[in-house]
Amino acid sequence: MVTWDWQVFCKETTSGDIISGCFGRGGDITYLDWLFSAWGWTLSVAVFALVVALFVGSLMGILRTVPDKRLVFLGNVWTELFRNIPLLVQIFLWYHVLPSLFTSLRSVPSFVLVVVALGFFTSARISEQVKAGIQALPNGQRYAGLAMGLTLPQTYRFVLLPMAFRIVIPPLTSESMNIVKNSSVAFAVSIAELTMFAMQAGEETSRNVEMYLAVTALYFVSAFSVNRLALVIENRVRVPGMIGAK
Amino acid sequence: MTLDFSFLSWGVVSSFVIKGLIFSVQLTLVAMIGGIVLGTALALMRLSGKRWLVAPAAFYVNTMRSIPLVMVILWFFLLIPLLLGKPLGAEVSAMVTFTLFEAAYFSEIMRAGIQSVSKGQVHAGYAVGMTYPQTMQLIVLPQAFRNMLPVLLTQTIILFQDTSLVYAIGAYDLLKGFEIAGKNFNRPVETYLVAACVYFVICFSLSMTVRQLQNKIAIIR
Numbered sequence: 001m002v003t004w005d006w007q008v009f010c011k012e013t014t015s016g017d018i019i020s021g022c023f024g025r026g027g028d029i030t031y032l033d034w035l036f037s038a039w040g041w042t043l044s045v046a047v048f049a050l051v052v053a054l055f056v057g058s059l060m061g062i063l064r065t066v067p068d069k070r071l072v073f074l075g076n077v078w079t080e081l082f083r084n085i086p087l088l089v090q091i092f093l094w095y096h097v098l099p100s101l102f103t104s105l106r107s108v109p110s111f112v113l114v115v116v117a118l119g120f121f122t123s124a125r126i127s128e129q130v131k132a133g134i135q136a137l138p139n140g141q142r143y144a145g146l147a148m149g150l151t152l153p154q155t156y157r158f159v160l161l162p163m164a165f166r167i168v169i170p171p172l173t174s175e176s177m178n179i180v181k182n183s184s185v186a187f188a189v190s191i192a193e194l195t196m197f198a199m200q201a202g203e204e205t206s207r208n209v210e211m212y213l214a215v216t217a218l219y220f221v222s223a224f225s226v227n228r229l230a231l232v233i234e235n236r237v238r239v240p241g242m243i244g245a246k
Numbered sequence: 247m248t249l250d251f252s253f254l255s256w257g258v259v260s261s262f263v264i265k266g267l268i269f270s271v272q273l274t275l276v277a278m279i280g281g282i283v284l285g286t287a288l289a290l291m292r293l294s295g296k297r298w299l300v301a302p303a304a305f306y307v308n309t310m311r312s313i314p315l316v317m318v319i320l321w322f323f324l325l326i327p328l329l330l331g332k333p334l335g336a337e338v339s340a341m342v343t344f345t346l347f348e349a350a351y352f353s354e355i356m357r358a359g360i361q362s363v364s365k366g367q368v369h370a371g372y373a374v375g376m377t378y379p380q381t382m383q384l385i386v387l388p389q390a391f392r393n394m395l396p397v398l399l400t401q402t403i404i405l406f407q408d409t410s411l412v413y414a415i416g417a418y419d420l421l422k423g424f425e426i427a428g429k430n431f432n433r434p435v436e437t438y439l440v441a442a443c444v445y446f447v448i449c450f451s452l453s454m455t456v457r458q459l460q461n462k463i464a465i466i467r
Contacts, residue, residue, distance in 0.1 A: 084450045181315070
């Protein structure tokens with residue numbers, strides 16, 4: 001029924017010649033070269049967005065647990081805002097809307113805009129988990145810290161956060177895997193990542209199935225590696241005698 | 247640049263946006279109902295303890311959950327015509343895709359729901375002479391469903407947001423309706439902003455409703 005043609009990956013992208021060794025030399029680019037470069041784009045979007053999301057998400061999650069009601073409100077508004085608009089629409093807002101409202105954003109490369117969009121979108125989810133992690137700790141810990149004479153920031157830094165972050169590692173792991181998957185939405189603003197590659201290379205070569213299979217496999221590998229990496233981190237930071245410790 | 251929303255009239259909304267909104271809601275409902283039915287079946291397979299049922303269900307769920315939705319949409323859009331011999335159109339293809347994709351996520355929720363029902367309930371069912379299907383249908387599933395209702399609805403809100411991804415195959419959904427209106431009146435910036443507001447209002451009010459429901463259910467239990 002279906003005949004496979006895996007040699008398509010060794011073709012040069014403009015001339016269509018099959019190149020021996022499958023990796024282009026000189027100015028030649030094969031589909032395999034393109035595939036790996038697309039994988040690189042997917043991973044860089046995901047990694048940079050994850051850094052943004054972890055930073056902003058933790059900050060907003062912490063704000064939602066402090067005594068000051070105004071900061072709690074700010075954290076809540078942030079979370080609801082970025083959680084209730086579809087990612088694709090958020091990416092369009094960053095890519096189409098904001099640069100035309102604020103001209104200074106026009107020189108910002110679209111890669112950065114997508115990273116910020118994906119990062120802020122995920123930060124809403126991370127803020128939920130960080131908040132839940134902090135609230136999972138007994139209130140006595142906070143009071144103990146304050147009673148010892150620590151300031152509120154010190155209480156967070158030395159008492160609450162070290163335990164809260166350990167508690168939220170499993171949900172953060174699945175968020176990190178989600179960010180790899182969600183980076184696929186960047187195709188909509190022409191970032192040359194895996195999904196974009198699958199669509200374009202599939203169309204150019206008419207070998208959609210092979211292209212899709214390769215891309216799907218790379219998504220698998222990426223998400224699985226994130227999962228393993230997170231497991232290593234989880235084991236490394238485990239506190240003996242505490243939650244989840246062996 | 248200054249924003250100008252004056253082109254937005256009831257005429258524009260009814261001729262471009264409503265059609266898309268109806269499709270988005272339709273897609274959400276079809277995928278929700280189909281996904282919950284299929285997902286419950288998958289969950290029962292995974293909890294059956296029979297290896298020939300557990301393995302395929304686990305494989306299906308894990309595969310679906312590790313591929314980006316956009317890729318799944320593209321895969322089905324490519325494969326359905328190959329398998330059926332004729333194209334189904336982006337809209338029908340999206341409905342099939344979302345039902346099968348969401349089934350994986352709903353099955354994980356239903357699995358947790360079924361496991362949340364205490365073992366004593368199952369034993370009680372057997373003790374009064376019920377068969378396995380009867381116990382499941384009359385005792386376990388109603389409780390599992392009720393316990394998981396807020397989570398199922400939250401997943402449905404996520405599903406509604408995800409319907410915007412049919413952009414990849416060009417189906418006419420809510421976002422597309424706004425996009426076409428924006429192109430026609432040369433006001434893309436304004437229409438994207440309005441689209442974001444509409445999605446926000448719908449999703450935010452739904453999640454508030456779910457939160458209220460959660461409190462209600464929690465009190466009764």
